[in-house]
Amino acid sequence: MCALLSGSSCAPSTETPKSAGTLADSFNTERAWKDLEHLVAMGPRQAGTAGAEKARVFMEAQLTAAGLKPVREAFQQQTPAGPLDFANVYADLAPRDKAATAPWILFCAHYDTKRLPGTFVGANDGGSGTAVLLELARALAAAGPREFGYRFLFLDGEESVNLEWVDPDNRYGSRHHAAKLKNSGQAAKFRACVLLDMVGDKNLNIEQEGFSDPRLHAVFAEAARELKLDQYVSAKRGAEIIDDHLIFMAAGIRSVDLIDFDYGPGNSYWHTLNDKLEHCSAQSLGIVGRVVLAAVPSLEARLALR
Numbered sequence: 001m002c003a004l005l006s007g008s009s010c011a012p013s014t015e016t017p018k019s020a021g022t023l024a025d026s027f028n029t030e031r032a033w034k035d036l037e038h039l040v041a042m043g044p045r046q047a048g049t050a051g052a053e054k055a056r057v058f059m060e061a062q063l064t065a066a067g068l069k070p071v072r073e074a075f076q077q078q079t080p081a082g083p084l085d086f087a088n089v090y091a092d093l094a095p096r097d098k099a100a101t102a103p104w105i106l107f108c109a110h111y112d113t114k115r116l117p118g119t120f121v122g123a124n125d126g127g128s129g130t131a132v133l134l135e136l137a138r139a140l141a142a143a144g145p146r147e148f149g150y151r152f153l154f155l156d157g158e159e160s161v162n163l164e165w166v167d168p169d170n171r172y173g174s175r176h177h178a179a180k181l182k183n184s185g186q187a188a189k190f191r192a193c194v195l196l197d198m199v200g201d202k203n204l205n206i207e208q209e210g211f212s213d214p215r216l217h218a219v220f221a222e223a224a225r226e227l228k229l230d231q232y233v234s235a236k237r238g239a240e241i242i243d244d245h246l247i248f249m250a251a252g253i254r255s256v257d258l259i260d261f262d263y264g265p266g267n268s269y270w271h272t273l274n275d276k277l278e279h280c281s282a283q284s285l286g287i288v289g290r291v292v293l294a295a296v297p298s299l300e301a302r303l304a305l306r
C-alpha cells in the first residue's frame, strides 16, 4: 500500500534509495573510535567549563567537514552552583522535499561529563554517544537528502550539577531544546527522537529501555537481527532509565533511548573514574552505528504511517 505523506505523491522516486545494508556499511567504525579518543583526550567536559567549549569546537569542525552547518544554541541557566553557560550544538540534514510539512527525525546524544572529583572523562557516559552521532551525521550527510529531514543534536548539561540527580538539576540541554521546539511549533514535525547514551561498553548489551516507545525500539532490534547483531541489541525488555529522551517525550515526540546501563561488574564503572577508554571498544561503536543506519529505511517507513 501507499502511505501518503502530506505534500508528497505516490509517484515512484527516480532515485534508487540506498539499501539498509549499504547504509550500514557506510558507518566508519575507526573514525568513530578516533572521535572518541579525541573527546577523551580533552579531559572533563563539564557544563560551563573550558572542556565543554573544546568539545563544541571539535564537534562543530567535524560537522562542517561533513558538509553540514552546525548551529550553536547557547543559553544560561540557574544551577545549584549558580548561573552556568550551556550550549547545545546541532546540525540539520534537510529533507529532499523542503515543504514545511516534511517529517523529521531527531538523533541526539549528550556530550557533557558528570562533575566528579578527579579526571572524569566519561568515555562511555557522554563520549560514546557523541562519537557515534558524529559518524552517523557524516554517513547520512554523505548519502544525501532523504524523504525525512534529520537533526543531529549534541546536548549539553544532561548530568546533574549536584552529585545527586534531583529535578530540575539535570537534562538542561534537552529541556532547553524541547521548550524551543514546542514554543516555535516545530515539535510537531519531529516524528521520532532517537537518543544514544552509553553505547561504547566493551561488553555491549542494549535492551529495550523501559520508558522507550516499544514500536520504535523494535525497529532497531529488527535491524540488529538482520545484521546478526542481536546478541548486542535485542528486543528484551530492560530497565526504566531517566534520560534526555523523556524530555522530548513530554514535548509530544515519541522517543527511544538506545542505552546499555550495565557498565562493568554491577554497573560499577558508571560515574566513576573507571569510565575510561579501555572499558569501551571500537567494535561496540561500530555495532550501534551499523544497527542505527540499517534501521533508517524501516524507521522512515513506519513513521510515515504514523
Ligand SMILES: [Zn+2]
Pocket (backbone or CB within 6 Å): 114, 125, 159, 271
Ligand atoms: Zn551520566
